[in-house]
C-alpha cells in the first residue's frame with residue numbers, strides 16, 4: 001500500500017544525527033575545563049601561618065599585615081590582596097599558586113620573569129601540602145576586597 005506522507009531522503013536523518021552529535025560534542029567541557037572543581041573550605045588563620053612557613057612573604061606583601069622578616073635573600077614585593085573590581089576566584093588563586101607560570105600578569109611580565117619567560121615565583125608543589133594550599137586560598141581570598149570602580153570622574157577642560 002502506498003503511504004501519503006512524504007518520505008525523507010534516506011540521507012537526511014544521518015545528516016541531522018551528525019549535526020546534533022557535533023552540537024553536543026561542542027558543548028562538552030574540555031579535559032582541562034575547571035568545571036566541577038570545588039575546594040573544601042579552608043582555615044584563614046592556618047593559611048596565614050602557611051604563608052609564612054612556605055616563605056611566600058619573601059616576595060609578597062599584604063596591606064595591613066606585618067609578617068616577620070624572611071630569613072634570607074633579596075626581597076621583591078609583589079602585593080597580594082587589596083581592592084579588586086572583580087572577584088578573585090579560587091580557581092585563579094590555585095592556578096597562581098601551583099602553576100605560577102601559567103598566568104604571568106602583564107604588570108610583571110618583564111621584571112619578574114626569568115630568561116625563559118617563566119615566572120620567578122618558585123614551584124612549591126613538592127613541599128606544600130594540599131591542606132596548606134586550601135588554607136592559603138582561603139587566607140588570600142579574605143584579603144581581597146571587592147569594590148566598584150569609581151565612575152565619578154570629573155572631566156577637566158583640555
Ligand code: HEC
Pocket residue numbers: 051054055056057058059060076078080093096097100101103104105108112119120121122124136140
Ligand atoms: C621568589 C618570589 C616569590 C615567592 C617565594 C612566591 N611568589 Fe607568588 N608571585 C611572585 C611573582 C613575581 C608574582 C607575579 C608575577 C607572576 O604573575 O608570575 C607572583 C604572583 C602570585 C599570585 C598571583 C597574584 C595576582 O595578583 O594575580 C599569587 C596568588 C601568589 N603569587 C601567591 C604566592 C604564594 C601563596 C606563595 C607561597 C606559597 C608565593 N606566591 C611565593 C613571586 C613569588
